[in-house]
Amino acid sequence: MKNAFSINILFLLFTIIGLALVSRLPVQLHPHVQGDVINVNFSWPGMGAEVLEREVTSPIEGSLSALRGIRSITSRSYKDRGEVTLTFKKGTDMDAARFEVASLMRSIHSRLPQGVQLPQVSYRGGGGDDDPLLMVYTINGEGSSYALQEYVSRYVVPRISHLKEISSVNVTGATPMEWELAYDKERLRLAGLSVRDLQNGVGNYLSRKELGMTSIQEGKEEETIHLTFTGMAADSLIWDDVVVGKSDKRILHLADVATPKLKETLPRSYFRVNGLNTVYLVIHSVQGANQVTLAGNVQTAIQELSHAFPPNFSMLVNYDASEHINTEVQKITSRALLAIIILLLFVLFISRRWRYLFIIALSLVANLSIAVIFYYFLGIEIHLYSLAGITVSLGMIIDNTIVMADHLRHSGNRSAFLAILAATLTTMGAMTVIFFLKEEQRLNLVDFAIVMLVNLSVSLAVALFFVPALMDQLPIKTVRKARLIRRKRRVVKTTLLYGRFLSFAFRRRWALILIFVWGFGLPVFFLPDKIETKGDEEPAWYVELYNKSLGNQTYVNNVKPWVNKILGGSWYYFSNYYSGSNFNWDDSRTRLWARGSMPDGSTIHQMNEVFIGLENYLAGFDEVEMFTSNIHSIDHATIEISFKEDHERGTFPHQLKNELIRQAIGIGSADFSVYGVGQGFSNASYDGMRNNRLQLRGYNYDLLLQQADQFRDTLLQNPRIQEVIVQTGVSWRGKPRYEFVMGLNRDRLEEAGSSLRNLFANLLYVTLNDQNAGYIPGKDGMTAIRLRETNKGTTSVWDMENSLLQSSEANFRLKDVGWLTRERTGSVIRKHNQQYELNVEYDFIGPWELNRRVRERYLDQIQEELPMGFSIHDVSGGGGWNRDEKSQYWLLLLVLAVIFVLCAILFESLLQPLAVVASIPVAFIGLFLTFAIFKINFDQGGYAAMILLCGLTVNAVLYIINDYNNLKKRRSNQSKLPLFLKAFNHKIIPILLTTLSTILGLLPFLMAGKEEGFWFSLAAGATGGLMFSVLAVVVWLPLILIKKRSVVKQG
Template sequence: MYMKLKVPSFTVLASFICLCIIGVSMIPLLSVQLNPSKSLPSLSVSYSWQNASAKVLEQEVTSKLEGIFNTVKGIKEINSTTNKANGSINIKFKKNTDLDAVRFEIANLIRQAYSELPEGVSYPQLSISGANENSSPILTYSIHANESPYLIKKYAENQLLPKLSTIKGVNKVSVYGADPFDWVIKYDSDKLLQLSISVNDIENAVRQYFQTQQLGNGSLLSKNSTETEQISVVLSYKYEKEIDWDSIPIKKIGNRIIYLRDIATVQFKEAPMQAYFRINGKNSINMVVYAEKGANTITVSNEVKEKIDNLKREIKNEYSLKLTNDSSQYISEELQKIEEKMLLSLAILFFLILATSRSLKYILILFLSIIANLLIAIIFYYLFKVELQLYSFAGITISFGIIIDNCIIMIDHLRNKGDKKVFLAILATTLTTTGALLSTFLLDESLQANLTDFTLVIAVNIVVSLFVALFFVPALLEKMRVNQQKKPFSRKRKRRVIKFTNSYSKLIFILKKPSFKWGFIVVLLLGFGLPLQFLPKEIKGDGFLEKAYNSTIGDEWFYDEIKPTLEKVLGGTFRLFTENVYESSHYSDPERTTLRVSGSMPEGCTIEQLNEVIIKMENYISSFEEVELFETSIGSYKNSTISIYFKKENEFSGFPFKLKSLLESKAISLGGLDWSVSGVGQGFSNALGSEYKNNRIIVEGYNYDKLYSYAELLKTQLIANSNSRIQEVEITNGGNANSNEYFLDFDAEKMAMAGVYQTGLYSYLKNQAHAGGITSFIYNNELQQVKLVSDQYQKVNVWDLKHVPITIGNNQYKLDQMADIEKRNSGNPISKFNQQYRLTVEYNFIGDAQLAQKVREDNIAELTTKLPIGYKISEKSYDGWDKKNNQQYYFILVVILIIFFICSILLESLEQPFAIISMIPISFIGVFLTFYLFDFNFDQGGYASFILLCGISVNAALYIINDYNNLRKEYPLRNSQLIYFKAFNYKIIPVMLTVISTMAGLIPFVWGGQNEAFWFSFAAGSIGGLLFSLLGIFIYLPMFIVEKDIRT
């Protein structure tokens, strides 16, 4: 009989069934996404100051605002970018910061500081910013009607948007395709010159026409009493039906009043397009729905579609809505593929278990245990606010193997021994795996954001599996009356077991000899590798150790001549991995195969001109039947993107590569734009002088002018020290490209001789080329803008400025006689990181990567000696798992240390944990070789496989050693070597079953090939590591545990 439960099995099963029902009820409450949406809380503050240079704006506004924002608690990072006429400050906060509270505090600080900012600075706008928020719509509808685009948009904003915006989970609904109507006053520039009327005169007159002026207070006598009451007296123009634009007085000249009708015409017309958004190249009114961050995208999408189906019955007959893009459908399809792979993985696991156990009851117990485990885990998913997305489902898939492992070990032990002493081993494996996973919270934020839910899902599942294995499984075994003892081995099988044990014990005895043992240890060390590549060239300090290091390892001859050879000899698989795998590896997010065509025009062009060229590209794309749809987005004259999606049967064919090549040829033939085509294969760009430089060095400091001089010094130094390998060097802010402007350099002497003042010239130029807003007012229940435009607007060019005579007073002049007109750089945008100015020195290096690295390091070292306190120079760093950032390796060491302490506490030994953690580097060798030999891409999934192997590679060793310790306590007088092999024989079958089942469960995720982001590298790395962990179990574990004298 099994060991009796203290709690009746019926009570246990009933309790678990209740928890499962609660878990089922919470499924609709979970957030379902394709990609993680979690990010650090952040706020953005933006402002503008017309015509102010970046330097003045930074000194007068940005620096002051940054100073007051730094007083707010919880700030993690504060960065700013200041351009000409505008700037922005981005503030990132620490985790768990109350964003509503700090937003209120910052809003108060802005209100207090605004009065101290220079006149003309706009009121700083405060907004919430976050990763993956509003980045892409979930639904796009096109709206059609026999109305003007403006009226269609107005109808949608009034009738549809308010009803859709109230749906839970909808963040915002936007309508594109039509701009509002504006009142445009177009004046005759010649008449203004003849009448000596300036643009300011018109602007002031129109503003006064719509302005309400406070005249004072008066007393009003009440009709029914002698009491008076105070009232305010205001002067305002009251327009009821029409605005009499023609009668607006502008200026009195002599005895004549000049009215607006004398010098201008007024039209109520559609404003120039500020942005374009089209589906399949068709001009239509598009309504775009965005989901809230963290909302269940599929649920929100279904609710919006259901609401729109209901609204179709209410809207006017002449209006129709058509769903043109549904990104939630792609999410559903991807999640369905993941679910299919998970079910296939589970089926493979059950098939293997059935083949070995040959018991349907056994399979049923495992199946019910997994179902109970997942349903109970859902309760904790909800409590911990876990998102179900790509990485979460990966965690659930991996959990299957661990859950089954725990159940198999418990069932096997109960059937053989009838007790729960194996629980200590299960607890140890659970704690080691959980400890390894929780280390992800020490990672860089970019990695942590992707792996947080992955970690939580596995941790929750395996902790729940601990209680399932301890209570639920024994209760099921008792109720289902599964035979306690396995079928007795046949005599033939016993002979095979004894023969294997004898041969295996003799092999271990030979390997235990000092010469073999130390040889295998050396093979393990060299197989993994010594990280010599991370040794610094110099250690700063005057101590004995620092001097000894610098005179030996840090010696220039040793570092340049000997160290590279030692790295190759002693670096092992770790060197092969760090130096070769990263060269072709990249992180990727799961998405449809997409081609992106971007186009931008040079300064001075308009969005309408760019749109004309983009239409030609759209017409070309629409001729291919393999294209399912393409979205066009044009934000400005220098920002346009066409995203091309393919039909399912063509997504992974050769057509996307073929179309990319054709689009490159089309881009070249169209010309006139800086084109780029990306998405598959090597990216294409025909932009000149703006390509990405392959080497970047960052200089930082507290004084911008001095910092720029040091950047110039570095630029000169790079060109001089490179032996012509570096030609062009640019100094940028590391992000935004520099812009150009036309600069008027006046000759004061010539102007004085002509009797002309700069104000007169400015007034004339403004008269010719002016375009701008005057005021706004409420009319017909909407806010309408009033704009003032010259009849010469966009007609004046540089040649006209230089050669066409200008009239000032009664005389005419040529501008090029009094000023030089030149096109010049308007200056770098100014970037600051945590109140330190930052400049980036960019250049292309002709030569291999190692030589480029040496040149960078030498030039950084040379300039470092010249920099004063408060300035620093460094290489450009990148987020993620890259070989220049050693932090991730230290975290793996932390994981190993956590596992060591857990094993030491649970096993009450300091020796045995060393044997257990030796399984980790052995499994890592398998991962290194898998990615190196097969040239697989290493992404987030590869890193996840490292974390997972830290936990599960030690499980088998823990089970064997736990059984070994229990047998030693049970039979204290028996030979310890014989006891080890007895424990090995007890546990090797379930251990092999769990390892093989885990690998088999990952096979479906390899079938998709490297096109599957995360999954492929995760499965490949885990399988390679588990295979090599068997080498540790069979060879290295007994070498470290078993003592010398083996008696057979």
């Protein structure tokens, strides 16, 4: 070969560059997905959903709606909290958008009501709802826990928050001190004082007012001084000195009517790790972030900050998600290296020449190293799926090298490259179908496809240039004559036996073809039980014929199941098993969750007491690695439990789940859901789903509620409709909420000399919440002063109705002017693009067709009655992911079309490509049986195996057909069967070797067991299919490729 030395030097240079770039590739467990969603979360403790939506959610939405690039804006207002979700258009700079949103929240916070915490902005990547926990630090140091929290919030949190792909940074575990001024409202009333008097008295005592300036002359010098009034000494706080009013010419001090006490503020949320109360820095990353790199960046940032830490201050890593990722990546990498070693040993075994092994090994190293250059410039990350692409491509890379090397040894030319090119292009064409999948299905597999395309493209260049150049510089000796003669004798005997088998097979061609078709299966099980017609339409003759024959009830119940089993073949067997598989396999660590909720009227502190009991119980299990408790409200409280690696895959998680269920059943004050492994458990009373759901949309919530109530009354007039409910949620887990609604007789209210404002002030006095009375500066910051009623929380409905209320004319009771009723209320107010949404749900008793007609009639009727700007929509079909979605499997037909076109171009024929495409279903028989017989979960690895088989099966067929066509050109007068046998003899050994090498490359992942999910299903599916692909080459191909009359003529 000309320029062999120069080609070798050039490939050596590229190999060195690739090896140098390996360390620069980002490593993580999952692919990074650029998300397009930003969440804004806020809270206002003690406020209902309607007040929070009006006072907080709407202003925030208004300020955010003007941002550029927004595709949609959705908000949800709950009791005590709310959230606004911004979805941006593709291509938006999300870092800039997040910064702009955070700036808007800081600027609008001062205009929000007092008590609303600063809204938290979090960036959500793709592929999930909750941002994953990245790291947890334990904070230690001198001073109070609140002082430590304040220090970390001021100096550490801003630095970590600005790191790219950080979702949120929170400091938890410390609560500030506050002065509690406890009073008795009856005692206060007898003294003729109000809460406002206490606030004014404390305010005056703490006030500091500038009185002006004066001048003092001492001798000849005149000095100007400022006069300031202050109610308290600069270095002392004496509550006995606070004057709050007077009674019977006696001055009343605060200590006469209230009891001051310095205590910790009641927490608004709880976060604990392993049940320990300490200060934590909790860091979450966005979904799909490179957690290995991100954890390193966090540690680097804290290391830089540590130089300025106060004495005896330290931050210790309590949890680091990147440790698990590093372990998993190392495990996968070690298996990939084991696959390479197995493949190289296999090459040595079949060649028995060290020089041949050296050439194959050098070619493999060059291929992978040059591919790294493309990984780097294409921005490909090393993760679970890209490593799968590298591992699977190893066998095909070696196959191309072996085929070219063998052809060079026997023929001395590179004419085999055309077959290698066609086989590789068909595999690459099969990979391109991944880019046509739906986004949520494409996210994980796209890097798998790109890596495969890169590696196979580089393998073509290696096979065409590097392998011939190496073999020119390192020639391999030919086989000795004695061994060659023995090999030829074996070939002759095998050919005679195979020729006799083909003669037998051609005499029974159609019987064998029917056996293969039956083995794959006929899709009779997809036929519907009955063809439905819309409305009053007259069914077509073929519909009527179908319903009377294949749609007959007797046939459907008694005959159809047997027909499906008999004619469905392996496809039906696999389809039945697939319905119970989980396509979106989750390869994260085994975790167990317990989610608690309490009824209305409960407090977060009562929920905390329940969780402390569960934490004490979990602390007794050595198998548990860590459990974290997050309590945000009475509806949002969870314990997340992770296990030590030795116990993750065993039975202990299931045993602990059962123990937790037993504990949950014994807790009467809270409902629990326990899930994560096995079948989930819940003792909560949810609403469930109803068979009809209509959605009203409008821009005025009160008017929308009014329209929904009128619609409900209209529906209830139909005797077939029961239990009509107006709510906002769309989940079967919706929990019913109730509230007390006050009705008023305005005439009686005026007769009592009161007004709505006066009545509201009186009711606040009856059910007093904590009142802020000011702040006192201290060494740890500002200390709040709270006025708290001693009997807070004991007000009953009777107290509300019978307490004396004051007006300008006389005292009165609430029951004199109004009444209280307990009504069901929505737990959330939902808006989409600033349109309120309400669902009217009901159950219809009757057949489905009648239900549909009634629903459509009501839709038309209500739409005509709704005011302008309001609309109604049928959302009875539900939402979310449909497990019966089959679009990804129809795309396999696109794979077949691509392969057909490529083969038609290569062979300049339309008949031979049909033989190539027809071999693929034979390989699928092996895949179907493998998953169904061995009960393997069919996930994304199984789908990748299907795509892979389309290419690998075609490769073997292409090698034989290409050689067969070349022989026909040279020996046009010879019969076709001997030519096929000769082509078969030339290529069957490389085909068997390449098939076996691919299987051996996947062997380490088969040995890992079913727990490896994606890897195991990929390896098992590809292995089963490859075994049957040999059957496709040996039996199926000649039956389709060679005409029977040619065989008869030859015979």
